[in-house]
Amino acid sequence: MITPLNRTTREMKINNVVLVTNALKSLGSATKADLANATGLSIATCGAVLNELSLSGEVLALEREESRGGRPAQRYAYNPDYFSLLSLYAQGSDSAAQIIWSVNSATGKSLAQGEVRFLPSTLEAFYQHIGGLLADYPNIKALGVGLPGVVVKGSVATCDISAFAGVPVEQQLRDRFGIYVQADNDMNYTAYGFYRSSCAGVTAPVAYIFKPEAPCLGCGMVINGQVLQGATQFAGEVSNLPYAGMNTLPVADEMAKVIVSLAAIINPVTVALSGTKISNTMLAEITARCLPFIPEQHMPALIYRPSMRQDYLQGITELTLSNYNLHVVFGA
Numbered sequence: 001m002i003t004p005l006n007r008t009t010r011e012m013k014i015n016n017v018v019l020v021t022n023a024l025k026s027l028g029s030a031t032k033a034d035l036a037n038a039t040g041l042s043i044a045t046c047g048a049v050l051n052e053l054s055l056s057g058e059v060l061a062l063e064r065e066e067s068r069g070g071r072p073a074q075r076y077a078y079n080p081d082y083f084s085l086l087s088l089y090a091q092g093s094d095s096a097a098q099i100i101w102s103v104n105s106a107t108g109k110s111l112a113q114g115e116v117r118f119l120p121s122t123l124e125a126f127y128q129h130i131g132g133l134l135a136d137y138p139n140i141k142a143l144g145v146g147l148p149g150v151v152v153k154g155s156v157a158t159c160d161i162s163a164f165a166g167v168p169v170e171q172q173l174r175d176r177f178g179i180y181v182q183a184d185n186d187m188n189y190t191a192y193g194f195y196r197s198s199c200a201g202v203t204a205p206v207a208y209i210f211k212p213e214a215p216c217l218g219c220g221m222v223i224n225g226q227v228l229q230g231a232t233q234f235a236g237e238v239s240n241l242p243y244a245g246m247n248t249l250p251v252a253d254e255m256a257k258v259i260v261s262l263a264a265i266i267n268p269v270t271v272a273l274s275g276t277k278i279s280n281t282m283l284a285e286i287t288a289r290c291l292p293f294i295p296e297q298h299m300p301a302l303i304y305r306p307s308m309r310q311d312y313l314q315g316i317t318e319l320t321l322s323n324y325n326l327h328v329v330f331g332a
């Protein structure tokens with residue numbers, strides 16, 4: 001996520017907090033000097049931020065390092081118990097749906113996971129399940145929700161589970177539970193989770209294609225570490241590509257058409273493929289279907305993902321943590 005630009009002394013101070021906490025989470029534990037090297041801030045500035053965060057309990061002071069002739073340096077770590085986050089998504093259709101969830105620490109570590117049948121597939125049943133998890137884990141301060149559809153600024157435009165269609169789900173959850181909530185579609189979260197687990201640091205485009213049993217396709221894209229959503233959050237709706245009868249083609253041909261389109265538009269370095277109709281043995285066939293249209297040097301690497309679950313949950317967790325932290329410090 002992009003940190004807001006500095007404009008005032010207060011914003012500069014808050015930006016320093018973001019830099020220090022992000023570096024501390026990345027390093028695991030660190031001294032003031034370690035954080036100064038990682039952030040570019042002075043040791044004095046890092047020390048002032050750490051003192052403030054230690055008083056609130058957000059940062060823990062650990063043991064001092066062994067002395068090397070001077071005063072031993074104090075080590076610090078972000079407090080994983082400062083708050084918890086609930087990552088949750090609904091998948092399926094009106095006839096058969098599931099809710100998959102994970103409770104995570106403030107540093108992103110999974111504390112508990114589970115899944116339940118989503119029946120009846122109604123908004124009230126969905127909200128009641130979330131309420132039950134919030135009661136079981138009272139330290140949850142933020143909620144990330146994924147849905148199989150088009151989600152625009154927290155409201156669901158279309159969805160495979162019809163109860164969500166047209167619902168401002170983000171606002172309704174905030175009003176009902178009084179915590180931070182963000183909602184997005186399944187492929188944006190999944191693509192970002194894959195990027196973070198397998199391509200972190202890569203600036204070239206990365207894409208993720210999901211082919212379920214139903215006659216449809218989903219795609220998510222990450223460019224320079226940012227999810228590509230498009231002007232109206234419609235990016236990735238590859239089922240709308242203008243190929244007549246595409247969903248009646250053999251799967252390898254269908255995938256090839258999507259990959260060729262992606263190569264011509266965003267030129268991804270890697271494309272992950274997942275879904276019940278995709279297999280690892282199919283990748284060579286898909287590549288062969290693409291090469292007549294894509295010069296070999298522009299052909300992305302294809303990676304098979306046997307399940308989207310872990311990518312999906314990781315994407316929800318990391319994006320929600322990032323946005324929640326900015327929400328807290330900037331009041332966004």
